[in-house]
Amino acid sequence: MTRLLTSIAFVLALLTSAALIAQGEKPVLKPVPRTADGKPDLSGVWVGGGFALLFGEAELEAIRKYDAAAGRKPLPPPEPPPYKPEAEKKRQEYLARRGIDDPMARCLLSGVPRITVRPLPFEIIQQRDRVVILYEVHHAFRFIPTDGRPHPDDIEPSYLGDSIGRWDGDTLVVDVTGFNTNTWLVGVGTIHSEKLRVTERYTRDTHDTIIYEATMEDPEVLTKPWKQYATLRLRPGERIREYECIENNEDIQRFEKLLQSGEFKKP
Amino acid sequence: MKVACAVACGLLVGTVSLVAHHSFAAEYDGEKPVTVSGTVAKIDWMNPHIYFYVDVKDDKGGVTQWKFEGYPPNMLVRQGWKRDVTMKVGDKVKVFGWRARVNPTQAASREVTFADGSKLNSGPPAGTGGQ
Numbered sequence: 186m187t188r189l190l191t192s193i194a195f196v197l198a199l200l201t202s203a204a205l206i207a208q209g210e211k212p213v214l215k216p217v218p219r220t221a222d223g224k225p226d227l228s229g230v231w232v233g234g235g236f237a238l239l240f241g242e243a244e245l246e247a248i249r250k251y252d253a254a255a256g257r258k259p260l261p262p263p264e265p266p267p268y269k270p271e272a273e274k275k276r277q278e279y280l281a282r283r284g285i286d287d288p289m290a291r292c293l294l295s296g297v298p299r300i301t302v303r304p305l306p307f308e309i310i311q312q313r314d315r316v317v318i319l320y321e322v323h324h325a326f327r328f329i330p331t332d333g334r335p336h337p338d339d340i341e342p343s344y345l346g347d348s349i350g351r352w353d354g355d356t357l358v359v360d361v362t363g364f365n366t367n368t369w370l371v372g373v374g375t376i377h378s379e380k381l382r383v384t385e386r387y388t389r390d391t392h393d394t395i396i397y398e399a400t401m402e403d404p405e406v407l408t409k410p411w412k413q414y415a416t417l418r419l420r421p422g423e424r425i426r427e428y429e430c431i432e433n434n435e436d437i438q439r440f441e442k443l444l445q446s447g448e449f450k451k452p
Numbered sequence: 453m454k455v456a457c458a459v460a461c462g463l464l465v466g467t468v469s470l471v472a473h474h475s476f477a478a479e480y481d482g483e484k485p486v487t488v489s490g491t492v493a494k495i496d497w498m499n500p501h502i503y504f505y506v507d508v509k510d511d512k513g514g515v516t517q518w519k520f521e522g523y524p525p526n527m528l529v530r531q532g533w534k535r536d537v538t539m540k541v542g543d544k545v546k547v548f549g550w551r552a553r554v555n556p557t558q559a560a561s562r563e564v565t566f567a568d569g570s571k572l573n574s575g576p577p578a579g580t581g582g583q
Contacts, residue, residue: 238523238576239530284475292473292500305526321526373475426526433498436474442554443479 212251215392220311225355225389227309227316230424231417233397235304248418255391260414266375272406279374282449285440286374288367292430294323294344296368297361297383298399302415308425316350316357321425329359336362342379344368359385370401371413378405393419473500473524476550480521480560482578484551488518488559492543497535499524501575504539504561506547520547520561522574531573543567550578 218226236245251257268276279286289295295303305321314332319325329350340347340363347363361383369375386398395417402410443449476482490508502522507515522528525535532538539545546565552558561574 239527241531283477285478287474287478290474290478428499428524428526430473430500432500433496433503434473434500435503436479436500439479439554446554 212247212254214255217389217392220313222313224311224352225357226311227357227387227389227395228311230306230308230420231395232304232306232420232423233415233417234302236418238304251391251393255394257391257394257416260396260416261412263413264411266370266411267408269406269408272376275376276374279376284373285443285449288369290436290440292323292434293367294325296344296364296370297346297348298385298397298401298413298415299369299371300325300345301385301397301399301417302371305428306420306423306425316359319425321428323430324427331357336360342366346381346383353386355388357385357387359387361385370411376406377401377403380405387417476560476576476579479552479554480550480578481553482550485548485578486551486559487546487548489544489546490518492539492541492545493517494541495539497525499526502528506545516557518547519555519558520549520574521559522561523576528574533572533574538572539564539566547574549575 218228220226232239236248240248266273266276284290289299294300300320300322301307303320303322307318307320307322310317310319314330316329316331318327318329320327325345327345327348329348331350331352333351334349336347336349342363342365344365344367346361348359348361350357350359352358362381364377364379364381364383366377366379368377370377370381381401381403384400384402386396386400388396388398390396397415397417398412399414400410400412401407488506488508490506492504493507494505496503501524504520504522506518506520508518509515523531525533529535544567547559547561548563548565549559549561552560560576560578562577563571564574565571
């Protein structure tokens with residue numbers, strides 16, 4: 186009797202694992218959801234960066250299988266920032282200082298597009314005449330009107346700038362301007378001026394993914410527009426949590442000590 | 453494999469900072485891995501990183517307290533950690549990470565092995581971000 190029960194349990198275990206494997210091997214490809222006015226609905230919780238930090242190997246493998254099943258093509262390879270010589274010299278100095286000058290390490294709000302690829306999720310809420318993005322990191326938010334209004338005429342330079350959106354077919358195009366200079370664009374030392382203008386394009390190419398394209402233009406520091414791409418991935422069941430960066434940020438003091446140690450020169 | 457995914461999964465590789473808060477290289481040396489075993493003395497479950505302190509006994513009976521940095525709580529809970537449950541003061545742990553550049557008893561933790569042999573990631577891999 187015991188042996189029979191063991192056999193049944195064994196068969197059940199085999200069936201269960203077979204079902205799990207089948208589930209893993211055949212990703213579910215659902216259609217891109219649309220709003221009542223026919224636009225692709227970008228609403229949902231997404232992550233734009235740091236997948237290898239956030240997810241285990243099984244989930245990374247599921248991502249690879251999903252992309253293959255959906256026929257997703259690799260995004261264009263990253264290109265280095267096309268900085269003018271003076272700006273590139275500054276970037277190299279910041280790189281040599283290993284990023285200790287990073288505004289992010291002082292808990293300052295990241296700008297656009299960097300905030301999109303921080304390894305914490307954000308929620309997009311798409312409404313008829315505006316898109317709202319709530320970022321877990323820094324409790325940040327962006328209101329992106331899509332009703333045709335222009336940028337306001339009283340913009341104060343800010344970390345996230347001022348955004349207005351429009352639809353180009355199935356792509357949400359966001360024009361962002363009015364930045365301060367307290368942010369880095371995407372990586373260490375990627376400085377910019379107040380003349381920075383970013384054009385973001387959000388294209389929900391499959392149910393689970395958005396192709397994110399950011400074009401940065403800044404005649405003060407860049408020789409030409411600089412494009413960066415990322416895949417934003419849907420996180421079903423995920424929710425935005427609180428992240429209060431300054432709570433116990435010991436890095437500021439430690440970086441000051443590093444500066445005083447004489448290891449680094451001021452840029 | 454993870455590097456392959458970083459490319460295949462379409463990250464802004466090459467220029468992006470993949471860390472939640474600061475570049476790895478700013479404070480830690482990816483060329484200096486370290487593994488210590490000891491008893492958890494204190495846990496600061498706070499942003500922008502958690503810190504936990506481990507008392508490590510040497511052969512002569514002396515105790516050195518190591519300070520380990522880890523992911524912020526929001527990233528830990530998404531990887532299976534639970535505050536006051538997964539790791540408690542008094543627990544025996546083995547911690548793998550990389551040494552700090554300045555403080556000789558501080559390190560960036562990557563993985564914690566618990567008394568029952570289970571392991572969890574506790575921080576980012578060396579070299580993350582900064583480029």
